[in-house]
Each structure stands twice: as structure tokens, then as C-alpha cells.
Amino acid sequence: MIRRLALAIALLPLVSAAPLPRMPRIVSINPCIDAVLMQVADRAQIAGISHYSQDPRATSIPLALARRFRATSGTAEEVVALAPDMVITGPHVEPATLAALKRMGIAIVQYPVPDSVEESEAQVRDIARVAGHSARGEALARRIAVAARPVAGATVPALIWQSGGLVPGAGTLSDDLLRRAGFRNMSAVYGLKKWDVLPLEYLIARPPRVLLSMGAAEVGEDRVTAHPAVKRLGQRIAIAPYPTRLMNCGGPTIIAAMTRLRAIRKGYGV
Structure with missing residues (x-):
């Protein structure tokens, strides 16, 4: 009995040291x-x-x-x-x-x-x-x-504006993040598709409360934020820089994007 127990103990390191499956490269x-x-x-x-x-x-x-x-x-x-x-x-x-x-x-x-x-x-x-x-x-x-838990309270009209006027609409991750952060994506109001280009005239005629501008984030101004007609809107529109990198991906980028969107909503008093 003692000899069998000693043999079993001696074998234990051999069993525990078996190589683990290699993780894929x-x-x-x-x-x-x-x-x-x-x-x-x-x-x-x-x-x-x-x-x-x-x-x-x-x-x-x-x-x-x-x-x-x-x-x-x-x-x-x-x-x-x-x-x-x-x-x-x-x-x-x-x-x-x-x-x-x-x-x-x-x-x-x-x-x-x-x-x-x-x-x-x-x-x-x-x-x-x-x-x-x-x-x-x-x-x-x-x-x-x-990070993406919806914000309580009234929604604020907003729009994400990329260079050239490209706007994310309903059915996009950006639209989902806007909604969760307490904004209402104005894309549908303008009759835009899932991804569409918004003419500047439409924006000026019916401006959102907050314009999230990638140009403002990257170079300080872009064609829309620098336009005299947009500047004349004054307090009717808040222009908030929104980095392009927050638009590109889901995954952990969602955490950074929601942090930025919540800060914009709070910082602009909306």
C-alpha cells in the first residue's frame, strides 16, 4: 500500500507538467x-x-x-x-x-x-x-x-459632421452612441440615409443644438465651422470637437467615445 502511494505521488509532477495548448499566433x-x-x-x-x-x-x-x-x-x-x-x-x-x-x-x-x-x-x-x-x-x-448605459433626461438635437459633409444616420454605431449619450441624431430630420452627405444649406436652415465636428477636432476648423453663415448662427448652435478616431471603431473605442459625448453634453450645458 505504501509503495503504491509513493508511486502515485512520484507520478504527479509528470501529469501536472503536461504542455498546455499553444495559443494561436x-x-x-x-x-x-x-x-x-x-x-x-x-x-x-x-x-x-x-x-x-x-x-x-x-x-x-x-x-x-x-x-x-x-x-x-x-x-x-x-x-x-x-x-x-x-x-x-x-x-x-x-x-x-x-x-x-x-x-x-x-x-x-x-x-x-x-x-x-x-x-x-x-x-x-x-x-x-x-x-x-x-x-x-x-x-x-x-x-x-x-460605459454605454443610456443617459437619463431630455434628448438634445445633435449631428456628427465629417469632412465633406458626410453624416452617420440611423442604423450606425455613431447613431446608437448619440442616443445613449442623451442626444437625438438630426440625420433623420434632414431625410438622410444610413451614411449620407448633408448640404450646408440644410444645416443652416435647421441647425442642430450641437454640431460634433471632426474638422474642429483635427485642424481647429473645417469648411462648415469656418463658414460665415454658420458663424452667424451664434448661440443657436454649439460646435464641439469630436476626434475622427472615435468614429472609426467599436470595441474599447466605445468607452472613449461615450466619455467624450457625455462631456460634450455636460460642458455645453445641454
């Missing part, structure tokens, strides 16, 4: 996926990221962090050179690139652009799952849900 060719991976994957798993994440105008992660990783422009040659097990990307990828990666036997996981907070939370969970860290994805999704 991942290349992301989408900056929004990059931002999620930084929070749900091990650093050693991330073989490469999108070159957009190393561009100050486009990144959704701190530049100092992004520059620790190899970046690619998303070509098959660059990706294959990094020897990943898996490529994760968004919807906009050259068909030739996808075909080349499939021929090389590299797994591809592709996600659409999320149109709501709930869709983004689901993506976060799935990205974490394929990266082998489901619990981290669940934790990040919970933080997003808390």
Missing part, C-alpha cells in the same frame, strides 16, 4: 481589431497589426503601444512573412489577398462593421474566443456595456 489587418486584441490577447500572440494603428490620424490605440508590433499594409506577402496561424480582419479586404491567404492554409476570421453597441460587444466576445481568452472578452464587453 495572430495577424490583424484592421485597426479596430487591433484595439480589441490589445485587451484580450497575449502580446506574444500578436504577430502583426494594421499600419493604420501606427498612424496618429487613424489609430485607436496609443501610438507607443502600437509601435511595439510589426505593422503591415495588409498584403498577402507581408502577412505570410509573419507566419501566423490566423488572420483577423474587417469587411474591407482585397479578394485577391483573401484568396492568397486561403491557398496558404492560413485561417481567416472576418468581421463586419458593428452597427450597435450590442453588435460590438458580441464581436469583442468572439475575437477573444478565437484568440483563446474568452474570459477577457467577457470582461471587456461588460466594461463597454457599463
